[in-house]
Amino acid sequence: xxxxxTTALTGPLLDLERKFLDAHTSIEQxxxxxxxxxxxxxxxxxxxxxxxxxxxxxxxxxxPGGFNNLNPAFLPLCVQATMVAIEKICPDAKNLLLIPENxxxxxxxxxxxxxxxxxxxxxxxxxxxxxxIPEITTPTPIDLPSGQQxxxxxxxxxxxxxxxxxxxxxxxxxNNDLSAGIPEILKNLNEQFLIPPLHAGWITRRKSKHxxxxxxxxxxxATAIGIDPWLINxxxxxxxxxxxxxxxGEECLAxxxxxxxxRIRAKYEEYGVTEKPFVIVKADAxxxxxxxxxVYDAEDVKALxxxxxxxxxxxxxxxxxxxxxxxxxxHTFETINEHVAEPVVYMIDRYVVGGFYRVNTExxxxxxxxxxxxxxxxxxxxxxxxLPDPGCAPDAPLNRFFAYGVVARLAMLAASLELELELExxxxxxxxxxGSAKNEEQTTKMDAQPS
Amino acid sequence: xxxxxTTALTGPLLDLERKFLDAHTSIEQxxxxxxxxxxxxxxxxxxxxxxxxxxxxxxxxxxPGGFNNLNPAFLPLCVQATMVAIEKICPDAKNLLLIPENxxxxxxxxxxxxxxxxxxxxxxxxxxxxxxIPEITTPTPIDLPSGQQxxxxxxxxxxxxxxxxxxxxxxxxxNNDLSAGIPEILKNLNEQFLIPPLHAGWITRRKSKHxxxxxxxxxxxATAIGIDPWLINxxxxxxxxxxxxxxxGEECLAxxxxxxxxRIRAKYEEYGVTEKPFVIVKADAxxxxxxxxxVYDAEDVKALxxxxxxxxxxxxxxxxxxxxxxxxxxHTFETINEHVAEPVVYMIDRYVVGGFYRVNTExxxxxxxxxxxxxxxxxxxxxxxxLPDPGCAPDAPLNRFFAYGVVARLAMLAASLELELELExxxxxxxxxxGSAKNEEQTTKMDAQPS
Numbered sequence: 001x002x003x004x005x006t007t008a009l010t011g012p013l014l015d016l017e018r019k020f021l022d023a024h025t026s027i028e029q030x031x032x033x034x035x036x037x038x039x040x041x042x043x044x045x046x047x048x049x050x051x052x053x054x055x056x057x058x059x060x061x062x063x064p065g066g067f068n069n070l071n072p073a074f075l076p077l078c079v080q081a082t083m084v085a086i087e088k089i090c091p092d093a094k095n096l097l098l099i100p101e102n103x104x105x106x107x108x109x110x111x112x113x114x115x116x117x118x119x120x121x122x123x124x125x126x127x128x129x130x131x132x133i134p135e136i137t138t139p140t141p142i143d144l145p146s147g148q149q150x151x152x153x154x155x156x157x158x159x160x161x162x163x164x165x166x167x168x169x170x171x172x173x174x175n176n177d178l179s180a181g182i183p184e185i186l187k188n189l190n191e192q193f194l195i196p197p198l199h200a201g202w203i204t205r206r207k208s209k210h211x212x213x214x215x216x217x218x219x220x221x222a223t224a225i226g227i228d229p230w231l232i233n234x235x236x237x238x239x240x241x242x243x244x245x246x247x248x249g250e251e252c253l254a255x256x257x258x259x260x261x262x263r264i265r266a267k268y269e270e271y272g273v274t275e276k277p278f279v280i281v282k283a284d285a286x287x288x289x290x291x292x293x294x295v296y297d298a299e300d301v302k303a304l305x306x307x308x309x310x311x312x313x314x315x316x317x318x319x320x321x322x323x324x325x326x327x328x329x330x331h332t333f334e335t336i337n338e339h340v341a342e343p344v345v346y347m348i349d350r351y352v353v354g355g356f357y358r359v360n361t362e363x364x365x366x367x368x369x370x371x372x373x374x375x376x377x378x379x380x381x382x383x384x385x386x387l388p389d390p391g392c393a394p395d396a397p398l399n400r401f402f403a404y405g406v407v408a409r410l411a412m413l414a415a416s417l418e419l420e421l422e423l424e425x426x427x428x429x430x431x432x433x434x435g436s437a438k439n440e441e442q443t444t445k446m447d448a449q450p451s
Numbered sequence: 452x453x454x455x456x457t458t459a460l461t462g463p464l465l466d467l468e469r470k471f472l473d474a475h476t477s478i479e480q481x482x483x484x485x486x487x488x489x490x491x492x493x494x495x496x497x498x499x500x501x502x503x504x505x506x507x508x509x510x511x512x513x514x515p516g517g518f519n520n521l522n523p524a525f526l527p528l529c530v531q532a533t534m535v536a537i538e539k540i541c542p543d544a545k546n547l548l549l550i551p552e553n554x555x556x557x558x559x560x561x562x563x564x565x566x567x568x569x570x571x572x573x574x575x576x577x578x579x580x581x582x583x584i585p586e587i588t589t590p591t592p593i594d595l596p597s598g599q600q601x602x603x604x605x606x607x608x609x610x611x612x613x614x615x616x617x618x619x620x621x622x623x624x625x626n627n628d629l630s631a632g633i634p635e636i637l638k639n640l641n642e643q644f645l646i647p648p649l650h651a652g653w654i655t656r657r658k659s660k661h662x663x664x665x666x667x668x669x670x671x672x673a674t675a676i677g678i679d680p681w682l683i684n685x686x687x688x689x690x691x692x693x694x695x696x697x698x699x700g701e702e703c704l705a706x707x708x709x710x711x712x713x714r715i716r717a718k719y720e721e722y723g724v725t726e727k728p729f730v731i732v733k734a735d736a737x738x739x740x741x742x743x744x745x746v747y748d749a750e751d752v753k754a755l756x757x758x759x760x761x762x763x764x765x766x767x768x769x770x771x772x773x774x775x776x777x778x779x780x781x782h783t784f785e786t787i788n789e790h791v792a793e794p795v796v797y798m799i800d801r802y803v804v805g806g807f808y809r810v811n812t813e814x815x816x817x818x819x820x821x822x823x824x825x826x827x828x829x830x831x832x833x834x835x836x837x838l839p840d841p842g843c844a845p846d847a848p849l850n851r852f853f854a855y856g857v858v859a860r861l862a863m864l865a866a867s868l869e870l871e872l873e874l875e876x877x878x879x880x881x882x883x884x885x886g887s888a889k890n891e892e893q894t895t896k897m898d899a900q901p902s
Contacts, residue, residue, distance in 0.1 A: 028534070028575020029545050036542055076528055076835035080802050083479070084535050091487055094480050120840060124479020220766060351531050384527035 049330035345408030500781035502561030
């Protein structure tokens, strides 16, 4: 379980990691100051790319699905961070309802659900699992590969409260990213804590808004510690009216691909990077690596064949993709046993609680590893992310993981800003926050105290 | 480093641990509710005794001196808990002054200081170490057995602020238990956070007040989870006017020893315990295992020889012992490689962050292991204290350590009550809290927010 990093790290990234190491105390101070003004999500996972010259987030998930992949040695950290989160959000909560994704056949995912439930129980909550699957009308046990069993129960709505038969929770934790929209049964739950708030779901979120927020965060952070923000920040652009099947919006796409590639080229030149620049084109809403392609040349997006167009046009839950983000591609230079490896960092509240590598034997360094049907091997981080040691080399695992934890936390902070702005927009659209005041509070107050 | 527990656990303690396991979620809820009304000390260590039929705290230290003995695997837990504590007490603090004990020759202790400083730095504080030793007038590096170096610097007081040359801290963390009284230089520091507050020092604290508070806490907890509080609570009595050298107060001592022994005998009979009851007589103020004796019979305290009387009459820093606590002795039944082993649990803020065993080759099961000159071997706990597994036996390390963590946290909660009551007494004695309002707030408010 010890990842052996064979990355040939040279140049700027070592410099960057050294900067992080030297500034590690002030980096923590910087974060502490940020969290005085912003509320971290309950839990977050961040996919990173480490190109050897650049370390950047490429996806920030507010419904993390891989807690089962973390090093078991980090479990006490998860429990402690969960205790902290619960004390802030709902200190008097005893019963918590966990609502997972609907894919019951993905037992790896269900092991994640079991792990989250276990962490919550150790943190002092009575946890039961309610499912949105309409076919599940009675409590249904599901056997997991680990030998555990998970009991999925049908949700029961009584007026403005959601629960299960014989179970009235004070808090509801979503591990369902709401890609398919907000189910009626989750609307107007103004008596219970809903974590995270509904506008954290992919029906509302846009990657472009996240990365716009990240742009601000990375800029402020880079100024604070004296680095070029590009070293941690992928360039991006957006096209809002695409229809791949009807070949609408190709011009917009090609123009933006070209602009982003041009920006990357200029930076590669500045840093003497000889790699070939590329962008990733992906759905602006949604997750699970659907509707994603790697593009080296603007002309390529005009010459998509039918199969490629079909692939790009459908996102998670079969939703039509009409908005895409064109994001600077960051090469994956880390390898484990000669296989491409991408780090994923897990956080609960504002704390990094672990991470793992996605290791893939089939994909190249410029492709997305989080793709449907992909066979990735999770490989837990061997050490924690909170113990940088300036006495060791910047690429020693402790220090490498610290750097990962820093960039992942920047992405988490961006998610906080993104959710705050989203809430403001929702409030100004609806006139006022009537109807769900309790849940909105969670994202606007620093430390919700018991009422 | 894996402690092999050879304790032949039978009867009530297994029952107790099973109760803890079954109730682990509600135990966490109970603690969470307590911490809504009380503020945990910044850090705490608790010495426990496990007799096989009883698990009880015997000493609660608010200036823990053995962070260097914890399992390095728990370090991330320490860092995370410290971040939580700092965020609550002084979120905008950047510079922290750490003031250790004066014994510079005890390099084991100084490794503890280095470890605390390291944890604080990882939590995002600039830490420097100021010493109360008058002879140290210039920055003095001290080599540690670990190969590290510790820099002790002379304190510098400017009006109402304490610092070092070129270092103006916003927070001051004491790792000095103030047994010798409160130095002038620490008085009236009303502009800086003083952690813990001065009345947490042994010049003010009394073991009897702590155990009176523990009595309440253990009683409430026992009611909540349905156990006999005696299983976690040592009986005690106090004699306030003793002079061992002049043989004053012997009658009071004998009478109280007899009363406590009588109470123990009744409980031993109730539970069918065949061990011989004993009490520990020790100084009501102070620490470091000075002025301690084991007594089996009230007559014994009347027949002390000169050597015994001398030993009992002097506490830490050479202070005269005039108040003693007579505490139910709890046999040490845990052994590691046939040596007596006593658990010590470490906490930062409200979180258990690790622990170790004191293992002693020379002492008996009814003696105090924390004695001057004693050669104890620290043996770090192999697993965390926050992950009970009802699927394992109650004496599996995970579960044993969870039980330790529960009782240690009860003692920490008692310390919080004790400090609150002490503060009330101080305030009513002085009329109002003028002069040190900032520091008093820390012990009376749940979550101090930035001002």
